[in-house]
Amino acid sequence: xxxxxxxxxxxxxxxxxxxxxxxxxxxxxxxxxxxxxxxxxxxxxxxxxxxxxxxxxxxxxxxxxxxxxxxxxxxxxxxxxxxxxxxxxxxxxxxxxxxxxxxxxxxxxxxxxxxxxxxxxxxxxxxxxxxxxxxxxxxxxxxxxxxxxxxxxxxxxxxxxxxxxxxxxxxxxxxxxxxxxxxxxxxxxxxxxxxxxxxxxxxxxxxxxxxxxxxxxxxxxxxxxxxxxxxxxxxxxxxxxxxxxxxxxxxxxxxxxxxxxxxxxxxxxxxxxxxxxxxxxxxxxxxxxxxxxxxxxxxxxxxxxxxxxxxxxxxxxxxxxxxxxxxxxxxxxxxxxxxxxxxxxxxxxxxxxxxxxxxxxxxxxxxxxxxxxxxxxxxxxxxxxxxxxxxxxxxxxxxxxxxxxxxxxxxxxxxxxxxx
Amino acid sequence: xxxxxxxxxxxxxxxxxxxxxxxxxxxxxxxxxxxxxxxxxxxxxxxxxxxxxxxxxxxxxxxxxxxxxxxxxxxxxxxxxxxxxxxxxxxxxxxxxxxxxxxxxxxxxxxxxxxxxxxxxxxxxxxxxxxxxxxxxxxxxxxxxxxxxxxxxxxxxxxxxxxxxxxxxxxxxxxxxxxxxx
Numbered sequence: 001x002x003x004x005x006x007x008x009x010x011x012x013x014x015x016x017x018x019x020x021x022x023x024x025x026x027x028x029x030x031x032x033x034x035x036x037x038x039x040x041x042x043x044x045x046x047x048x049x050x051x052x053x054x055x056x057x058x059x060x061x062x063x064x065x066x067x068x069x070x071x072x073x074x075x076x077x078x079x080x081x082x083x084x085x086x087x088x089x090x091x092x093x094x095x096x097x098x099x100x101x102x103x104x105x106x107x108x109x110x111x112x113x114x115x116x117x118x119x120x121x122x123x124x125x126x127x128x129x130x131x132x133x134x135x136x137x138x139x140x141x142x143x144x145x146x147x148x149x150x151x152x153x154x155x156x157x158x159x160x161x162x163x164x165x166x167x168x169x170x171x172x173x174x175x176x177x178x179x180x181x182x183x184x185x186x187x188x189x190x191x192x193x194x195x196x197x198x199x200x201x202x203x204x205x206x207x208x209x210x211x212x213x214x215x216x217x218x219x220x221x222x223x224x225x226x227x228x229x230x231x232x233x234x235x236x237x238x239x240x241x242x243x244x245x246x247x248x249x250x251x252x253x254x255x256x257x258x259x260x261x262x263x264x265x266x267x268x269x270x271x272x273x274x275x276x277x278x279x280x281x282x283x284x285x286x287x288x289x290x291x292x293x294x295x296x297x298x299x300x301x302x303x304x305x306x307x308x309x310x311x312x313x314x315x316x317x318x319x320x321x322x323x324x325x326x327x328x329x330x331x332x333x334x335x336x337x338x339x340x341x342x343x344x345x346x347x348x349x350x351x352x353x354x355x356x357x358x359x360x361x362x363x364x365x366x367x368x369x370x371x372x373x374x375x376x377x378x379x380x381x382x383x384x385x386x387x388x389x390x391x392x393x394x395x396x397x398x399x400x401x402x403x404x405x406x407x408x409x410x411x412x413x414x415x416x417x418x419x420x
Numbered sequence: 421x422x423x424x425x426x427x428x429x430x431x432x433x434x435x436x437x438x439x440x441x442x443x444x445x446x447x448x449x450x451x452x453x454x455x456x457x458x459x460x461x462x463x464x465x466x467x468x469x470x471x472x473x474x475x476x477x478x479x480x481x482x483x484x485x486x487x488x489x490x491x492x493x494x495x496x497x498x499x500x501x502x503x504x505x506x507x508x509x510x511x512x513x514x515x516x517x518x519x520x521x522x523x524x525x526x527x528x529x530x531x532x533x534x535x536x537x538x539x540x541x542x543x544x545x546x547x548x549x550x551x552x553x554x555x556x557x558x559x560x561x562x563x564x565x566x567x568x569x570x571x572x573x574x575x576x577x578x579x580x581x582x583x584x585x586x587x588x589x590x591x592x593x594x595x596x597x598x599x600x601x602x
Contacts, residue, residue: 005569005570005571005572006571006574006578007568007569007570007575008570009574010553010570010573010574011569011570011571014549014554014555014570014573015554016555016566016569018552025597033421037565042577045574045577045578045581046577048577048580048581048584049577049580049581050550051547052531052534052535052580052581052584053443053531053535053546053547053550053580054550055527055528055530055531056442056443056446056528056531056532057439057534100591143532153466259596382471386595401501
């Protein structure tokens with residue numbers, strides 16, 4: 001098989017290839033380092049693009065001047081439906097958060113807990129992110145779209161007042177429909193949350209354990225041959241903690257150089273065991289943004305160093321290592337003020353599309369990293385700010401959780417330092 | 421289309437459609453109206469064989485149609501967007517206490533610019549994909565061949581990412597510089 005085109009790789013990652021083609025590509029990729037790199041890069045691009053697009057959410061209403069655009073009928077969505085969707089969003093986010101966490105922690109064998117509560121919005125609700133319904137949608141047929149085009153072409157111009165009047169009862173029906181949908185949303189949210197919990201990847205859950213190791217030198221540059229472990233589906237289940245951390249870092253918004261403390265993967269709120277896991281030869285995947293070169297673990301005398309020029313994707317901060325007064329942990333690593341906020345532990349929320357229902361709130365990108373903002377409210381309580389403006393209270397406790405999922409934690413500290 | 425069918429359609433597609441339109445237009449009100457109009461059009465159809473791609477195609481065409489007809493309003497939107505960006509930048513500089521929201525606003529403005537910088541079909545394909553449309557649905561909605569969607573999406577994703585990164589670098593000149601903490 002020839003090396004695949006980039007578009008083919010994206011189609012493969014998007015699940016759009018025919019089974020035979022997908023199998024052939026998978027076989028080829030398994031044998032071709034160059035193509036593996038291309039696949040990893042494509043994963044990174046998919047995740048990055050998804051993140052950028054998701055930043056468009058939560059756009060304030062009435063950016064446009066309130067001029068009458070047309071004789072449009074009353075809004076279907078002016079019912080209570082979307083407002084209830086807000087709560088729905090929070091619940092589903094919490095559920096997905098748990099599932100996402102589980103998918104990540106399962107690879108690490110960590111175990112913790114979540115208690116999630118939704119919090120009402122104080123501003124007009126943005127459109128929830130990723131509340132996709134494609135899992136219940138039948139495959140499309142082109143003909144209907146083709147038939148729609150003429151309707152569109154002539155639609156507004158040919159619309160008469162009588163047609164509008166005749167449509168009025170239907171509009172009323174639409175309102176009723178919207179109200180019914182709204183009424184069902186709350187209950188549906190519970191269902192979604194439940195389903196999300198049920199769908200947690202038990203098959204990947206390993207025994208709960210903790211490992212500690214010294215973080216090796218991690219150098220990330222913006223040069224070409226990139227290495228960033230970003231693809232949860234291809235991560236080995238026994239990936240060492242430092243690789244997990246490197247993955248977090250490579251996905252972070254950190255820039256500059258950082259001295260890192262030992263990485264501790266925490267299970268159930270406790271840490272035990274020390275493992276020294278060399279990263280030389282560890283899995284390396286490409287992304288478009290960063291290159292992480294993994295060396296052997298640094299000696300105790302030499303401070304581990306992290307150099308980052310990467311600027312995409314997400315970092316979530318573990319509350320336990322934060323000053324409780326930290327208002328928004330996500331700014332810990334922003335370039336503008338990093339020197340003033342040197343300490344943080346990073347918890348990474350991994351994501352694997354194959355493990356999360358497509359009706360998730362996040363992203364259907366194979367490696368979409370969830371961008372959330374965490375505010376420490378206490379030792380075990382976080383407020384998670386989603387991109388769509390929602391906030392969710394997350395309580396971490398050491399013994400299981402209501403969703404039946406697990407929460408990964410990988411703690412380390414990063415102290416900004418001079419680059420050599 | 422029956423009321424039951426309308427309800428089902430609305431329940432399934434209203435939210436993703438509004439989100440798609442909001443991302444496309446940058447205005448929730450406008451997105452709501454276009455979505456509403458789209459469902460009205462659907463009401464007039466006896467049947468929809470490919471309902472999701474039909475809805476997205478109609479919504480996309482409505483936006484396109486409206487934009488063509490009303491350049492004045494589009495210019496106004498651009499002006500307001502610029503003002504909003506300026507306000508966001510001002511806020512990020514002057515309101516330390518509101519840094520997270522200001523930062524989010526800045527990132528959102530960057531994302532908007534980056535998305536707007538994409539070619540129209542690349543942008544629409546990407547936004548539809550983000551709403552979960554499969555390749556066949558995207559192809560149908562945009563009148564493209566299914567085989568071209570992968571290339572379209574890969575190009576869109578790469579350009580979006582690169583553009584966004586470049587804009588981020590421009591907006592944060594200190595980013596990447598060495599900061600000494602001690």
